[in-house]
Amino acid sequence: MEQINVGIIGCGSITKFRHAPEYKANPYVNEIVFFDRNMERSKALAEEFGGRAVETVEELYNDPSIIAISDCSSNDTHHIFTTDALLSGKHVLCEKPLAVSIEYAEKMLDAQRKSGKKLMVDHNQRFTKAHQKAKQLIESKELGEVLTFKTSFGHQGPEHWSVNNSNATWFFKKERSHSGVAGDLGIHKIDLIHYLLDDEIVDVHAFHGALDKVDENGNPIEVCDNVVAALKTKKGRLGTASFSWTYYGSEDNSTKIYCQKGMMKIYHDPENQLIVETKDGEVIKYQLEAIQTNDNQTSTGVIDAFVDAIINDTDPIVTGQDAMSSLKVVEAILGK
Ligand SMILES: NC(=O)c1ccc[n+]([C@@H]2O[C@H](COP(=O)([O-])OP(=O)(O)OC[C@H]3O[C@@H](n4cnc5c(N)ncnc54)[C@H](O)[C@@H]3O)[C@@H](O)[C@H]2O)c1
Incomplete structure (x- = not known):
């Protein structure tokens, strides 16, 4: 072709x-x-x-x-x-x-x-350099098995991003968004955890609410603008997650993975996108690439991967089944 x-x-x-x-x-x-x-x-x-x-x-x-x-x-x-x-x-x-x-x-x-x-x-999220490096380290088992994780994704809200730059955005409407911040930002980190840990979240305890955003009429929005969740995976790992459209300072796109012999901090420090701290005090800082944010649009690599899958007739890196697994976790967070 x-x-x-x-x-x-x-x-x-x-x-x-x-x-x-x-x-x-x-x-x-x-x-x-x-x-x-x-x-x-x-x-x-x-x-x-x-x-x-x-x-x-x-x-x-x-x-x-x-x-x-x-x-x-x-x-x-x-x-x-x-x-x-x-x-x-x-x-x-x-x-x-x-x-x-x-x-x-x-x-x-x-x-x-x-x-x-x-x-x-x-x-x-699977494609970013720090996440790719973290995946490689987890697979190498240099830090032993993954035990727990904390992940977070939050920014000021989609009314600052969508082409309809206002509180009337579809992102705030139940029948068009359905899942609010859970399906907008949360689903990215759910997919990331599934990918990094080669595991699947199977048990969820979560709170969600519309705490601050209002629609074009000044009413609270119909979908959640915040989620906090406790999560358990099939392989028994435990984690926490927070997803927010009301982080009114800088964006938080960070994850910590705690393993038997140390831990990884991903996108906590803008200079060192991946930091590994070992049990015996060693600190390794990786300078990879700043994550894409709403203000920093670098290439995601997703389109290239999709085109490559077509040209080379291979399975896409993120399949429909992968997306279904993440969607099921979002539905569980929302109590569906
Ligand atoms: N992967 C990511 O990081 C990421 C980031 C932002 C948005 N998204 C997703 O991308 C999708 C679009 O989001 P966006 O931010 O571009 O929204 P947007 O509001 O900026 O744009 C949506 C566009 O779709 C058009 N549209 C909607 N329904 C249509 C219909 N029935 N027929 C024809 N056109 C229609 C609208 O006219 C509008 O131009 C959403 O599903 C969103 O969740 C993904």
Whole structure:
């Protein structure tokens, strides 16, 4: 296969900052075709990144030159667009969270199996340099077995990120977001813990609430803006997690992994993205790469991995089944 054309559904922030620039930079991508129900947005991105805008999503599905599609629509429509795209013969990179219910997610996984096409989900935390290094250290067992973990992901809230830069954002609406900060930020760290520990969270005790955010009418939002959770994995590891849209200082994207012979601090120190402290007092500081934040958009590597999986016909790094496992933990956090 030489070069491919790709389609993008949804032309908001994640497309502008990650999917479009990363497809544009990928040598295997020939043309990007943009679709959004708001055509001003699709036309603007076609102009900014090259490519063209189409008026209907069917134009993407029916175009044989389009091999792959990114589903960057809001959470409530992933199960529709991703399923239809798979069944029309396209490989799909779906944004997280996979879906707004387990039932819808199962239908998406069925569509993937039926179509034989690739389904990858954008759990980009796996790809960062410090997380990759941490994974390698855990697998080497240099620090022994993992015992416990603490993970956190919080920032000032999606109303500062979404293309609709206001309290009226869909991120605050129950029927469109479904899971609030749990499915927005929490799911990233759940996927990360599953990946790093080669394990799965199977037991959850959690609190969630809408503590501070208000909608466009000044009412508390319909979804949670904060979560704190105690977690247990299949292999018996114990951990805690906090996910927040109300961290009104700097973003917290940090994880600590405690092992039998020492511990790892990941993204605690902006200069040293991974710090290993051993039981006998040794401290090893790794300067890798600053994590992507809403203000620091570097390449995630996700688009390249998706295109590589298509070109080389390999399984994607984050499968639909992986995303289903994380979604189940989010549902448990929300008491579903
Ligand atoms: N992987 C990550 O780190 C990450 C970061 C941010 C957002 N996301 C995910 O990406 C998705 C999009 O988020 P965003 O931040 O770009 O949101 P956004 O509000 O900035 O943009 C969403 C876009 O989708 C379009 N859209 C929504 N429903 C549509 C429909 N039915 N038909 C056509 N167009 C439609 C909207 O018009 C809008 O332009 C969400 O699922 C979100 O959770 C992932």
